[in-house]
Amino acid sequence: MGDNPAGISIKDADLEVPKGETLSLIGGDIEITGGKLTASSGRINIASASSKGKVVSHTSDLGMDSFEALGKIDISQGANIDVSGGGGEGVFIRGGVFALSDGSIINSSTTSADPGSDISITTTDSVSISDGSIVGSATSDHGNAGDISISASTLKIESMDENAQRQSALITSTIGDGNAGDIELKINESIEISGNSRIFTSTAQLFGSRPNKGNAGKISIESGSLKLRDGATIDSSSFLSEGIGGNISITTKELVTISGHPVMGLSSCISTISTGSGKSGNIEIFTSALKIEDGCKISTSTQGDGNAGQIDLDIGAIKLTNGAQLTSESGFQDALGNVIIGTGNAGKITVTAADSVSISSGSWISSSTIGEGHGEEITITAGGPVSLSSLSRIASSTAGEGHAGNITITAGGPVSISDSSNLEQVRTAIFTNTSGKGDAGKIFISSPNSSLIINGGSIESATSGDGNGGEISLKVGSLELNDSAGIFSNSGSLDSSTGKMVAGQGQAGEIKVAAADLVSLSSGSLISSSTVEGSGGMVSVTTPAPLKMDE
Numbered sequence: 001m002g003d004n005p006a007g008i009s010i011k012d013a014d015l016e017v018p019k020g021e022t023l024s025l026i027g028g029d030i031e032i033t034g035g036k037l038t039a040s041s042g043r044i045n046i047a048s049a050s051s052k053g054k055v056v057s058h059t060s061d062l063g064m065d066s067f068e069a070l071g072k073i074d075i076s077q078g079a080n081i082d083v084s085g086g087g088g089e090g091v092f093i094r095g096g097v098f099a100l101s102d103g104s105i106i107n108s109s110t111t112s113a114d115p116g117s118d119i120s121i122t123t124t125d126s127v128s129i130s131d132g133s134i135v136g137s138a139t140s141d142h143g144n145a146g147d148i149s150i151s152a153s154t155l156k157i158e159s160m161d162e163n164a165q166r167q168s169a170l171i172t173s174t175i176g177d178g179n180a181g182d183i184e185l186k187i188n189e190s191i192e193i194s195g196n197s198r199i200f201t202s203t204a205q206l207f208g209s210r211p212n213k214g215n216a217g218k219i220s221i222e223s224g225s226l227k228l229r230d231g232a233t234i235d236s237s238s239f240l241s242e243g244i245g246g247n248i249s250i251t252t253k254e255l256v257t258i259s260g261h262p263v264m265g266l267s268s269c270i271s272t273i274s275t276g277s278g279k280s281g282n283i284e285i286f287t288s289a290l291k292i293e294d295g296c297k298i299s300t301s302t303q304g305d306g307n308a309g310q311i312d313l314d315i316g317a318i319k320l321t322n323g324a325q326l327t328s329e330s331g332f333q334d335a336l337g338n339v340i341i342g343t344g345n346a347g348k349i350t351v352t353a354a355d356s357v358s359i360s361s362g363s364w365i366s367s368s369t370i371g372e373g374h375g376e377e378i379t380i381t382a383g384g385p386v387s388l389s390s391l392s393r394i395a396s397s398t399a400g401e402g403h404a405g406n407i408t409i410t411a412g413g414p415v416s417i418s419d420s421s422n423l424e425q426v427r428t429a430i431f432t433n434t435s436g437k438g439d440a441g442k443i444f445i446s447s448p449n450s451s452l453i454i455n456g457g458s459i460e461s462a463t464s465g466d467g468n469g470g471e472i473s474l475k476v477g478s479l480e481l482n483d484s485a486g487i488f489s490n491s492g493s494l495d496s497s498t499g500k501m502v503a504g505q506g507q508a509g510e511i512k513v514a515a516a517d518l519v520s521l522s523s524g525s526l527i528s529s530s531t532v533e534g535s536g537g538m539v540s541v542t543t544p545a546p547l548k549m550d551e
Contacts, residue, residue, distance in 0.1 A: 003052045004028070005071070010035060017042060019085065026055055030095070034077045041085035041114070048073045048095035055094075061120075062092035070096035070124050079104040086114030086143050093121045098152075103132040103166060108146040110139045116146035116181065127152040129197075132159065132166025139178040139214065147181040147217070148172060153188045155223075157232070159195030169198040174214035174243065175206050182246075187223040193232035196263045201236045203243035203278065211276060216246035218281075225254040226287075228270070228296070231263030235271045238278040238306060245272045245281035245309065252287045258296040258324075268296040272309045274344065279306040282347070288316040292363075297325035302344035302373065303332045310347040310376075317355040317384075320363035320392070326351075327366045330373035330402065341371030341400065348376040348405075356384040356413070359392040366395040367405045367441075374398075375405035375441065385413035386447075388457065391421055394430045398438040398467065406441040406470070407432060414450045415476070417457035417485075428457035434467035434506065442470040442509070448516060452476040454485035454525070462490045463506035469537065471509045478517040479543075481525035487511055489539075491531035510537040519543045522550040 005028035016038040017023045023037055024045040037044055045062055047055055053067030064070065073095040075081065083091050084107060091106055098121060100106065110116035116137050121127060127150055129135065139145040148170055159168045172181035180201050185191065193199065201217040216236050228234065238245040248270060250256065258268050274280035280300050290313060292298065300309040308328050320326060328347040346367050351357060357380055359365065369375045375396050380386060386409055388394065398404040407430060409415065419428035432441040440461055445452060452474060463469040469489055481487070491508040508529050513519065519541055521527065529537040541547060 005049050020088070029072045030074070032075045032079045034079055036080040036082065038082045039088065040083070041088040042083060043089035044081055044083055044091045046073055046093045050096070059089055062094050064094050070094065072097045074099050075104045076102045077104070078102060081106045083117045084109040086110035086112045086116055088117040090117035090146060091119045095123050096125045098123050098127045100129045100133040100135070101131050105133065106135045108137040110143040110145065110178070111141050113142040115143045118146040119148045121149070122151045125152065126154045128156045129168050130156070130158045130160065132168055134169050134171060136169070136171040137181045138173045139176050139180065141176045142178050144178045145172050145174060145181040147184065149184045151186045155185060155187045155191045157193045157197040159197045167196050167198055169200060172201045172217045174203045174216070175212055177213045179215045180217040180246070182217040183219045185221045185223065189224045190227070191221065191223045191225070192227045194229050196231045196266070198232070199234045201246045202239065203241040203245070204239035205241050205276065211240060211242045213242045215243040216281065218246045219248045221250045223252050226250060226252050226256045228258045228268040229260030230268065231260070231266050232268045233271070235269065236281045237272070238274040238276055238280055240276040241278050242276065244278040244306070245274055247281040247309070248272065248283045250285045250287070255289045255291065256285060256287045258292045258298070259294050261294065267294065269299065271297070271299045273301045273303070274306040274308065275303045277305045279344070280309045282309040282312065284312040286314045290315050290318045292320050292324035292326070293322045295323040297327060299325065299327045299329070300347045301329040301332065302342055304342040305344050307345045308347040311349045313351045315353050318351060318353055319358045321360045322363070323361065324363040327364065328376060329368050330375065331370035331400065343372045345373040345402070346376045346405065349378045351380045353382045355382070357382045357386045359387065359394070360389045361392065362390065363392045364395065366393070368397045369402040369404065369438070370399040372401045374402040374438070377405045378407045380409045383412045385416070386411045387416045388428050388430070389418040390428065391419065391426060392428050396441040397433040398436055398440065400436045401438055403438040404432055404434055404441040406444065408444045409446070411447040411450065415445060415447050415452045417454045417459070419456040429460055431458070431460035431462065432470045433462045434469070435465045437466045439467040440470040440509065443472045446475045447477060448475055449477055451478045451480065453480045454482070456483040456485055458486040458488060460488045460490070461509040463508065466506055468506045469509035471512070473512045475514045477515065479513060479515045479519045481521045482523055484524040486525060487527045489529040489537045508537040511539045513541040515543040517543070518545050518548060520548040
């Protein structure tokens with residue numbers, strides 16, 4: 001092309017090439033308004049340049065390295081770009097700026113044993129997908145669906161409809177034995193996903209058919225920063241399928257934020273779920289800082305026989321506030337109180353923070369099971385302080401036959417648990433609990449060079465069922481309990497209707513405290529093990545200094 005390539009404008013036109021052939025739009029700025037471009041089992045090239053150069057087409061790429069500047073591509077007003085049919089080379093979009101808007105669609109699907117075509121979008125500047133627009137690939141047979149890849153400086157996926165009727169999305173799916181495609185984002189600066197927009201991959205059984213075997217695709221994100229807000233989600237599911245859910249991997253240089261007001265009752269989240277025999281995917285995040293707020297969450301769960309995925313966070317610092325959640329669950333209780341139970345286990349939750357861990361304002365880190373599946377470990381390792389405040393909790397629980405997971409916290413700085421609510425039944429706490437046949441998990445806290453300070457909060461291990469309570473083991477520099485704080489190991493529960501304690505068959509767990517320096521209890525604080533009928537656990541406190549107890 002010459003120095004000033006001519007633009008291309010297509011309005012409400014249907015352009016189609018024979019099956020297996022290539023349809024190319026290559027020029028200056030490109031506008032596609034309405035209409036449809038079709039290359040069944042073939043290839044579609046859309047490339048915009050604003051300088052002299054040569055476009056080089058390869059089987060799996062569209063090279064534009066010789067151009068000094070690239071132009072704009074705008075696809076709008078319900079335009080449809082389609083390479084469905086299987087066995088094709090895919091969709092290749094190359095430019096400086098790319099916008100997909102007004103319910104427009106880029107689609108690749110296969111209904112045969114032939115693999116679906118990939119969708120590749122590369123720009124030197126920005127990519128935006130908005131107003132109910134979708135980039136998607138799917139399979140309903142043995143052929144794998146195509147992959148979706150986007151490379152740019154910035155990426156925005158946004159839905160402006162407050163009634164959540166138009167969802168902008170990147171989607172790969174399978175209802176067959178072929179696998180869903182992977183979604184790969186490589187964004188130099190920032191990704192912002194807002195409204196009810198979604199990045200989603202799934203495997204699902206159609207109702208009335210045999211379980212499919214295809215796996216959901218992987219979601220891989222590399223960016224400078226990532227922001228999810230106002231109901232946006234990144235999720236993967238295995239729905240009544242034998243196929244496994246896709247893993248979600250996120251790597252950013254700067255902040256990952258999950259926040260904002262819910263849309264149609266749904267808050268922003270990063271999640272994986274399984275309702276069949278296939279396991280749900282793992283979630284891993286590598287970032288300098290992670291902030292979750294406003295009831296938003298990161299979660300893995302199972303409602304079937306497949307295990308929930310693991311959550312692995314390798315971060316500089318993490319802050320959960322305003323009802324944020326970091327959870328893994330086996331079993332589920334719906335809004336009507338119906339309990340859905342499978343045999344799958346909850347997933348491990350591992351948080352490794354070079355600096356601090358802060359959990360406040362009713363936020364949770366939890367692992368739970370209500371069925372035969374076991375809860376899994378919660379492991380938190382921080383180079384600096386770990387703090388819980390204002391009705392926040394780290395919890396492991398079981399209400400079924402499965403055992404609850406252990407909680408292990410290792411901190412280079414002080415560990416603090418603070419509560420000023422003056423509520424007896426709900427307080428800031430680290431706790432494990434069983435109300436079923438499974439045993440409660442153990443609690444281990446290690447801060448040997450610093451302090452554990454509990455102001456009005458608690459560390460608790462409890463059993464109200466047949467399972468045994470878990471051991472509490474603390475190894476700290478010093479231990480301070482103030483303002484009716486407590487370290488409790490209990491067997492039995494309070495009947496809210498009678499106000500009386502009800503016995504369980506399980507034994508209370510032991511409490512072991514080893515402090516290098518001071519152990520201090522004041523203002524009605526307690527370290528105790530109690531039981532209604534089962535055996536109480538032993539309480540041991542080891543410290544070189546006299547135990548300090550004030551009224």
